[in-house]
Amino acid sequence: MNRLQFLCICGMGWLAISGPSWAGSEIPGIEPFIIEVLDEATNRPVPLVEITTVNHVRHITDNHGVTAWNEPDLMGEEVFFQVRSHGYEMQADGFGYRGRRERMRSGGKVQWKLKRTQIAQRLYRITGSGRLSESQSAGLVNFDDPEAVTRARVVGQDSVQMTPYKNQLHWLWGDTSRLSYPLGNFHSPSARTPKPGPGQWSPLLSIPIRYFTDEKTGLAAETCRMKGDGPTWAGAMTTVADQTGNEKLVCWYSKIKPPLETYQRGVAVWNDELNQFESLRRFGPEPIGPPDGSHDLRITENGEKWVYFMDPFPYCRVKATLEDYQDPDKYEYWTCLKPGTKPEMTTIDRDSSGKLQFRWRTRARAWDQKSQQEWIAKKQIRFEECPIQMKSDTGDEILTARGTVAWNKYRKRWLMIFGQMFGKPSILGEIWYAESEVKMGPWKNPVKIMTHEKYSFYNVAHHIEIDSEDGKTIFLEGTYTTLFSGNDNPTPRYDYNQILYSLDLSDPRISAGFSQK
Secondary structure, eight states: OOHHHHHHHHHHHHHHHHHHHHHHOOOOOOOOEEEEEEETTTOOBOOSOEEEETTOOEEEOOTTSEEEEOOGGGTTSEEEEEEEBTTEEOOBOTTSOBEEEEEOOTTOEEEEEEEEOSSSEEEEEOSSSOTTHHHHHTTSSOTTOTTTSOGGGOOEEOOEEEEEETTEEEEEESSEEOSSOSOOBOSOOEEEEEOOSTTSOOTTTOOOOEEOBOTTTOSBOOSSOOSSSSOEEEEEEEEEEOTTSOEEEEEEEEEEETTTEEEEEEEEEEETTTTEEEEEEEEOSSOOSSOTTOEEEEEEETTEEEEEEESSSOOEEEESBHHHHTOGGGOEEEESEEOOSSGGGOEEOBOTTSOBOOEEEESSOOOOHHHHHHHHHTTSSOGGGSSEEOBOTTSOBOEEEEEEEEEETTTTEEEEEEEEESOSSOSSOOEEEEEESSTTOOEEEEEEEEOOSSOEEEEEEEOGGGOBGGGTEEEEEEEEESTTTTOOOOOTTTTTEEEEEEEETTOHHHHHHHHTO
């Protein structure tokens, strides 16, 4: 008898002994143990809450604030869960641990309430897959629920643009991820939604995005692919009128090559039959026209329609016509710099009393925080006379990242929502709110409304088109990602996606923040 025969005989004998017991046993099913997390101030679900056991089993609440635990080894055990969430917290115990102990049981359910430590309220993740994955695992939501399904096979999506077009809202994003391969769509996919309202939809609940899709793959289509190698990044999307008065959807685009260098810029217009942007004009790599990635602000002034571009300050504008939009020489820039024959000959413009003279100038460069700091360092201007006076409560200057400006009927002020560069506790995840009686500024005394711990939340955009209660509640979104954060532990499903927040402008913390400064 060889070794193989011996093992086979022994195995058959073991099966003969063990078989009847195995066949007759029945393993009872396990129903998930559900933890639901709510905002204690509003009783609304809190997404993006990390709930972790002592041995590092981790679940993250979905858009309904739900986690579903079906780990067999935890059932019947008393388990301590540690709780972490950007801008929310649970009271710490005597040892400093923030969490709660629960007896895990099949089919059980508990409800926790977290204190919101930031002013803005997190509503839900807009893009990506698995937005209700935990609720589905808990059996609370069907797998074909419209709010649960993966739209256009998109699992990750960068930086949003949105503007009204033909009585709908047109959305456009940057680089987009898919499940089937690490490389996805790098040519600006688009989508549409109807405008919100009675009988339509509420931004408090969801945004019914309808992507333009590739007929062959079902993936969100490339709606801004332009000639040349590398990604096509689009920005400054808005609507203008052509010579016959027809509404046109337009954008500026950039062609990118490694490492992140722009080698071409251009202007594109939307083709309603093909559902994509087509190039109108191409330029070289020089920074012309509106700031890259800027958002639009459409205003009628003295009977003339203008488009302002915000980055985050609205210091670039052009008349809202197709002819002017595509002509870099027609763009105007708000600045106090007098142009010289050479860049180094540029000087500060003051009137006879010494006051800075800011005015709209063509073939110039918009005033920005970097320019301001350079001229302050030269001792040519003082911080107190500048239009950008962003300082924190500690007196430190806040370096602004991208954002938006809009008139708010409720506050009767111009509002700015913007990100911060090199903030704390995140390098690019602290979001601020500021007010001004004049859209050009001075902008000062900001209030922090959102924070992230070692995580980025950038390219924030306030969507005035979906604000409610005459601007009392405003809505803003941004890209949640580990990029530039120094964090090498991406949040599953949430990372590299868009998250929507609401901000109640009657919140006393906003008024108190301004009254104390």
